[in-house]
Amino acid sequence: MKLCMIGTGYVGLVSGVCFADLGNDVICVDKDTKKIDQLIKGKVPIYEPGLTELVTKNYKNKRLNFSTNLKKSVKDSDIIFICVGTPTKKHGSSADLSQIYNVAKEISSSINKFKIIITKSTVPLTTGDEIEKILSKKNNKKKFSVVSNPEFLREGEAIRDFIYPDRVVVGSNNKKSNRILKSLYSPLISKGASYLQTSRRAAELIKYASNAFLATKITFINEIANLCEKTGVNVEDISIGMGLDKRIGSRFLRAGPAYGGSCFPKDTKAITSTADKFKSNLSVVKSVIKSNKNRSNLLLNRVYEILGKRIKNKKITFLGVTFKANTDDMRDSSSLLMIPALSKKGAIIKYFDPTGSKKEFSNIKNVYYSKTIKYSLEDSDLVIIHTEWNDFKSINFKNLLKNKKVIIYDMRNIYTPTKIKNQGFKYYSIGR
Ligand SMILES: NC(=O)c1ccc[n+]([C@@H]2O[C@H](COP(=O)([O-])OP(=O)(O)OC[C@H]3O[C@@H](n4cnc5c(N)ncnc54)[C@H](O)[C@@H]3O)[C@@H](O)[C@H]2O)c1
Structure with a gap:
């Protein structure tokens, strides 16, 4: 054909x-x-x-x-x-x-x-x-x-x-x-x-309803992670425990940064707008959008707290800046909010991404692309693992970070907390 x-x-x-x-x-x-x-x-x-x-x-x-x-x-x-x-x-x-x-x-x-x-x-x-x-x-x-x-x-x-x-x-x-x-x-x-x-209208709606549902699942576990942080519960246990229920399923139940990318943010907004046009209120999806928007600010505030609110001249490394691994897509990535906000507060940012430097950061003060993970980590005060690339899953921090005062903020829960803490580093993650 x-x-x-x-x-x-x-x-x-x-x-x-x-x-x-x-x-x-x-x-x-x-x-x-x-x-x-x-x-x-x-x-x-x-x-x-x-x-x-x-x-x-x-x-x-x-x-x-x-x-x-x-x-x-x-x-x-x-x-x-x-x-x-x-x-x-x-x-x-x-x-x-x-x-x-x-x-x-x-x-x-x-x-x-x-x-x-x-x-x-x-x-x-x-x-x-x-x-x-x-x-x-x-x-x-x-x-x-x-x-x-x-x-x-x-x-x-x-x-x-x-x-x-x-x-x-x-x-x-x-x-x-x-x-x-x-x-x-x-x-x-x-x-x-x-x-x-199916009918043409149903096919159009199936796509939006599916994306809105997946965005809801992510947002739900992200909010549960907030509760876990306050109560000393490990969100990974909750994800596993919930996911084992076949009615729920384990996919899209991993806590992390706000969802981003070229689909979920725009599609959740579009479906609520369409529903409004037909005088139908998608209140669940509306609150997902709101919660997800708050999440980037919530994680940013967490970064400020981790650094004791002294951001000026702090050297921060971002590992991964795309919205998820295995893509070069930057659309609606939470790094687009976090990096400029930290730069505005006087931080010096180095980032490494397996898909190369990003034009989105080229005009932002004190934001530099590093060609290797090793260079990006040099002299760092805080390392933020932002995207879950395989490249970041077995970094030998002990060898690469000479300064044991470096803090690691693992936004993808890649590492086991005790393992990193035993190497002498301060380690933060999501919901645990
Ligand atoms: N990216 C995804 O993962 C994904 C998944 C499922 C569905 N979608 C949907 O598919 C659609 C496309 O998404 P995408 O990510 O591939 O977009 P994209 O921005 O990567 O590609 C769109 C392309 O269309 C071209 N274009 C625009 N107007 C044109 C015209 N008049 N003539 C010829 N080319 C034209 C643009 O130059 C661009 O290359 C969107 O509606 C998106 O929501 C995307």
């Missing part, structure tokens, strides 16, 4: 290359010419384990191609996946759908034969209806079908998640589209993925 992915970011590129690997002809389109030029030269612009190898393989065997020409790519394809961004609006909390509607307008003038137009981007309830209206202005309704097929992949595990998803959700009541999409996804269904065919 001939597929066109519009938007070659985390979702468009990963799903495009995986579809190509499954034997389809895929063209990945982006308006960012630099990104497309890089991809044509074999350079993958994002960090995602295994992606470069898969892009190279499928580009070489000509099943995968890249273009900036949206109209021609749409004309040449049967199935069009819209994979552009849906960030939060600058003012307010609803989703900014301008990228989606701009693409819909462009597609509209390129419908030369029957096309299935799919939103793989996370879009609020009724967006599919709006896209249909846009396309109907220039085209007979028989010439296209608008489907919602939300993507559930996680950055850092994206290829595995795409090939072995728990479920594929397809929202459409068009028989022809449903038959074609079931056939497109049949290699994943035969590997065990559940296939749910």
